[in-house]
Amino acid sequence: MTTTLYVPGDAAALALGADAVAAAIDREARRRGSEVRIVRNGSRGLFWLEPLVEVATSSGRIAYGPVAAEDVPALFAAGLIDGGDHRLRLGPIERLPYLARQRRIVTHRVGIVDPGSLGDYLAHGGGRGLEHARRLRPAEIVEAVTDSGLRGRGGAAFPAGIKWRTVLDAAATPKYVVCNADEGDSGTYSDRMLMEGDPFGLIEGMAIAGLAVGATRGYLYVRSEYPHAIARLEAAVAAAAPWLREQSVDFAIEVRKGAGSYVCGEETAMLESIEGRRGQVRAKPPLPAVAGLFGRPTVINNVITLASVPAILAEGAAGCRDHGVGRSRGTLPFQLAGNIRYGGLVEVPFGLSLRQLLDDFGGGSRSGRPLRAVQVGGPLGAYLPASQFDTALDYEAFAAIGATLGHGGIVAFDDSVDMARQARYAFAFCAAESCGKCTPCRIGSVRGVEVMDRLRAGDSSQIELLRSLCDTMRHGSLCAMGSMTPNPVLSALDHFPEDFA
Amino acid sequence: MEVQEGHGLAAIIRRHGRRPDALLPILHEIQETHGHIPADLVAPLAVALGLSRAEVHGVVSYYSHFRQAPPGRHVVRVCCAEACQAVGAEALAEHAQRRSGDLTIEPVYCLGLCAVGPAVQVDETHLHARMTPEKLDALLARLERAS
Ligand SMILES: Cc1cc2nc3c(=O)[nH]c(=O)nc-3n(C[C@H](O)[C@H](O)[C@H](O)COP(=O)(O)O)c2cc1C
Ligand code: SF4
Ligand code: FES
Numbered sequence: 179m180t181t182t183l184y185v186p187g188d189a190a191a192l193a194l195g196a197d198a199v200a201a202a203i204d205r206e207a208r209r210r211g212s213e214v215r216i217v218r219n220g221s222r223g224l225f226w227l228e229p230l231v232e233v234a235t236s237s238g239r240i241a242y243g244p245v246a247a248e249d250v251p252a253l254f255a256a257g258l259i260d261g262g263d264h265r266l267r268l269g270p271i272e273r274l275p276y277l278a279r280q281r282r283i284v285t286h287r288v289g290i291v292d293p294g295s296l297g298d299y300l301a302h303g304g305g306r307g308l309e310h311a312r313r314l315r316p317a318e319i320v321e322a323v324t325d326s327g328l329r330g331r332g333g334a335a336f337p338a339g340i341k342w343r344t345v346l347d348a349a350a351t352p353k354y355v356v357c358n359a360d361e362g363d364s365g366t367y368s369d370r371m372l373m374e375g376d377p378f379g380l381i382e383g384m385a386i387a388g389l390a391v392g393a394t395r396g397y398l399y400v401r402s403e404y405p406h407a408i409a410r411l412e413a414a415v416a417a418a419a420p421w422l423r424e425q426s427v428d429f430a431i432e433v434r435k436g437a438g439s440y441v442c443g444e445e446t447a448m449l450e451s452i453e454g455r456r457g458q459v460r461a462k463p464p465l466p467a468v469a470g471l472f473g474r475p476t477v478i479n480n481v482i483t484l485a486s487v488p489a490i491l492a493e494g495a496a497g498c499r500d501h502g503v504g505r506s507r508g509t510l511p512f513q514l515a516g517n518i519r520y521g522g523l524v525e526v527p528f529g530l531s532l533r534q535l536l537d538d539f540g541g542g543s544r545s546g547r548p549l550r551a552v553q554v555g556g557p558l559g560a561y562l563p564a565s566q567f568d569t570a571l572d573y574e575a576f577a578a579i580g581a582t583l584g585h586g587g588i589v590a591f592d593d594s595v596d597m598a599r600q601a602r603y604a605f606a607f608c609a610a611e612s613c614g615k616c617t618p619c620r621i622g623s624v625r626g627v628e629v630m631d632r633l634r635a636g637d638s639s640q641i642e643l644l645r646s647l648c649d650t651m652r653h654g655s656l657c658a659m660g661s662m663t664p665n666p667v668l669s670a671l672d673h674f675p676e677d678f679a
Numbered sequence: 680m681e682v683q684e685g686h687g688l689a690a691i692i693r694r695h696g697r698r699p700d701a702l703l704p705i706l707h708e709i710q711e712t713h714g715h716i717p718a719d720l721v722a723p724l725a726v727a728l729g730l731s732r733a734e735v736h737g738v739v740s741y742y743s744h745f746r747q748a749p750p751g752r753h754v755v756r757v758c759c760a761e762a763c764q765a766v767g768a769e770a771l772a773e774h775a776q777r778r779s780g781d782l783t784i785e786p787v788y789c790l791g792l793c794a795v796g797p798a799v800q801v802d803e804t805h806l807h808a809r810m811t812p813e814k815l816d817a818l819l820a821r822l823e824r825a826s
Contacts, residue, residue: 190792193806225794364760367791402744403790405804435707437742440788454702456741514794516765521794544766553761589762589793607788
């Protein structure tokens, strides 16, 4: 009998040696004459346990981890094939508290299915959203998405249904669907995990968006830092093409590789980049929904936004709407990163506190020292001190303290962090990545680095200048790159003034 | 004007089409083939896509991924973004910069490995997690030895 073993092909698992583990399993199985099939699944997102090997047994999938290639012979000797006992045995995967306490909806197939197999996708509930959407009129699809309360997961949290409605109502043709897979924020990797672990879910979401607005072409713009995700997507797009045709869904996707520019994650800069130009931000209006790619009406959504759509169509809008708090409906796959003990993917409904994520899931810092600051929402997000860790994870609660949830990245720092140095970095990053279109951002960020250098050299008279510079950037910049760089800077200054003295 | 056959450019352009929006995919393929974007390809590429040389050059220089000069034997990218900073990436990058040999060592801003940093990428597809100065020295020495 052939036993199925799962060894993640996720980039983080690869970085921890998963390929060597897969090779060692293959070698050991041959040596013993055991018949095994090795599936390279996505990651469950419990990264301190990667490489996490699972074996399919009659009592479910049993997990082992973190497994090193050297452990493999002993694991086989302990009866790995039957889920036998060993010091690395973690038990039934679903019962690990870190997973059991989550509510996985958009990421529910990640780590479970073989991302290289359309058949496996369909066997795990894939395709039902599209099947349902095909029987609806475009306006009804848009209505389902509106009813779900789904807001864009890329950072700005704009209601997806309203955006789709605008594109549906636009007269010009052809129309386009663009998937924003630039995921440039430090501390975020949920898009990457989804693309590597459940690429067909994203493709299905894009195809439904196409049906909803009347678009037959989609672009999937992935950052060049993600070669493994790109390879997965290219294979999945090719495998999905005949499947879409069989269902008479006229929708073709082209995967586009970015080229190392953070600002190309901004939607209009991304459109410029797809059109073959430098990634400079366009002035709005017109909105991309009205005049986007090649001047045509364009839906542009984040990976997680689009991948959330199939379940909304298949299970109904309530599946999303009934989770969460206030105007933050559904779940968000948060990503615990940086100096954190149990870093990983935590998909939970909006409304938990930041502290619950940091302590109950994260287990405190990796270094063992006290957590001092947490940056939420990427390089343009605020730094929060411990006194704000009880803030609820919902868009409005974060806005109320001058912070953002962004794409759900949570980067923890222990008490060795120098917050003035982090503030300087925020300006330096903005200076390096600014598209150059407007002065407050292009020049302001460079001035910001200089001001921080003088301040750190002991000139505290610079604080006033720092504040006025931030004010200029906040109010005079064309896009969030310039207008939100003051978030990390001022939050660092306000909450950690001792580092600026 | 005919596209020069040099560097296999004609075939690459044929594959992607003579459209301005094919520029980035074409540049990616040129870089995959040559390791960088040779300067003498800019003019024929511009002609083929109906762009000015300044436009093509502007794109090549705008995107940090595109190289205008050949890299070293291996390209080692050390993540210097916040989540890796929180676990010692800056010291690691400084440590890495002190040696060079015929390797190209450069910063990168997030590889999506933010839970297992500091992260390092070698030649685009080889990834390393929880890097330390000692592990990095061993890795660089291995790369320098390998032909
Ligand atoms: C500087 C900058 C970088 C951005 N980077 C990303 C990104 O990497 N991924 C993303 O989905 N959205 C990013 N955005 C937000 C997009 O502009 C846009 O709001 C998003 O693609 C819309 O999709 P959504 O409504 O599904 O979130 C960025 C915005 C700015 C200003
Ligand atoms: S704020 Fe910065 S990135 Fe945004 S448009 Fe202005 S210069 Fe470009
Ligand atoms: S910050 Fe280094 S991998 Fe994301």
